[in-house]
Amino acid sequence: MSYRLKVITREEHLAFVTTCPSVSHMQVPSWGDVKPDWRAESLGWFDDDDRLVGVGLVLLRPLPKLKRYLAYLPEGPAIDWAATDLKLWLEPMLAYLKERGVFSVKMGPPVVARRWSAEAVKAAIADPQARQLRDVEATAHEPRAFDLADQLRRMGWQQTEPGGEDGFAAGQPRYVFQVSFAGRTLEEVQRDFNQQWRRNIKKADKAGVKVVQGGYEDLTTFYALYVETAKRDRFIPRPLAYFQRMWTVLRAEREDRMRLYLAHHEGEVLAAATMLTVGEHVWYSYGASTSRKREVQPNNAIQWRMMCDAYELGASIYDFRGITDTLDEDNHLLGLLRFKAGAGGQAVEYLGEWDYPLNKVLHKALDLYMSRR
Structure with missing residues (x-):
């Protein structure tokens, strides 16, 4: 079997995505429109029978004054990662990108390496000897992920280490938290919540918190809370225009691709969140809340409503x-890990992001520049 790679239309790309149970929201055609500073192309892999068998959204970033590009496939491409010989898939992609003037390729295989149950995460947080989640014994290992990593290294790909002490990489998160709905009722899902989560959902309901879906005009309300959250949690907020563009282009592709939720209490919006959907995979994307009236638990209320709606969508x-990899009590991100682990589910480690230097001099120069930012 050999594969031929060529640029495909957005329509071909989207049609393939709709046949897959799970493809990253960063691998749908409209995601290229979310990133106007990059040039987006849809790539397609065709088998010997000329059938489309894999797709990838590649983002190309030009180097100033040079006709050379950095290529990035966030959480992709969507190919058969269980293949025994990945060269058959990846070499045509590298050859095409080299012809396009690409000097370095970055990709994020959507392959799970390890999982930790919510109980294991809770125990790790409580263990004074545990410093990082990656060093804690996992509940489950995915052997094929390590075989795949060995294949990539032999091909010349270089794994990007998680950046920063909190485990968040410069690209996409390597560690995430997920709740499985497959084969379960919503009642079974809620039974896995910890006591605090269940109590907070009831408390929010009793206090009269109402969670509703918002529209484009509500993004300014979301954004005000988001800026407050950024200041409190010490991160740099994206501009309002980013979320407005996300809303416009993602929903133009499919109405349920992006939703906005607002938690109201006595005429005031206390929390807001965005939700993204591709196939059977639903993401809590961005969250925002005020420090006021935390006692009415709007964050638990909004998550439960989003989970219920995701379930109804067939997720x-x-x-x-993303979750932090650090288990340090002094790290302000640990509270977010505790909150997410309270919903049951699992902490999940992906294979991470990988680089392939097509021009080693330019690739090294880029690495040096990024390390000094």
Whole structure:
């Protein structure tokens, strides 16, 4: 079997995605429109019978004054990662990108390496000897992920280490938290919540917190809470225009691709969150809340509503997205890990992001530049 790679239309790309149970929201055609500073192309892999068998959204970033590009496939491409010989898939991609003037390729295989149950995460947080989740014995290992990593290294790919002491990489998160819906009722899902989560959902309901879906005009309300959250949690907020563009382009592709939820209490919006859907995979994407009236538990209320709606959409996975790898009590991100682990589910480690230097001099120069930022 050999594979031929060529640029495909957005329509071909989207049609393939709709046949897959799970493809990252960063691998749908509309995601390229979310990133206007990059040039997006849809790539397709065709087998010997000329059938489309894999797709990838590649983002190309030009180097100033040079006709050279950095290529990035966030959480992709969507190919057969269980293949015994990945060269058959990846070499045509590298050859095409080299012809396009690409000097370095970055990709994030959507392959799970290890999982930790919520109980294992809770025990790790309580263990004074545990410093990082990656050093804690996992509940489950995925052997094929390590075979795949060996294949990539032999081909010349270089694994990007998780950046920063908190375990968040410069690209996409390597560690996430997920709740499985597959084969379960919502009642069974809620039974796995810890006592605090269940109590908080009831408390929010009793206090009169109402969670509703918002529209484009509500993004400014979301954004005000988001900026407050950024200041409190010490991160740099994206501009409002980013979320407005996300809303416009993602929902133009499919109405349920992006939703906005707002938690109201006595005429005031206390929390807001965005939800993204591709196939059977639903992501809690961005969250925001005020420090006021925390006692009415709007964050638990909004998550439960989103989980219920995700279930109704046919989701098999509800993905809380990134978590910190650190278990240090002094790290302000540990509270977020505790919150997500309270929903049951599992902490999940992906294979991480990988680089392939097509031009070693330019690749090394980029690495040096990024390390000094």
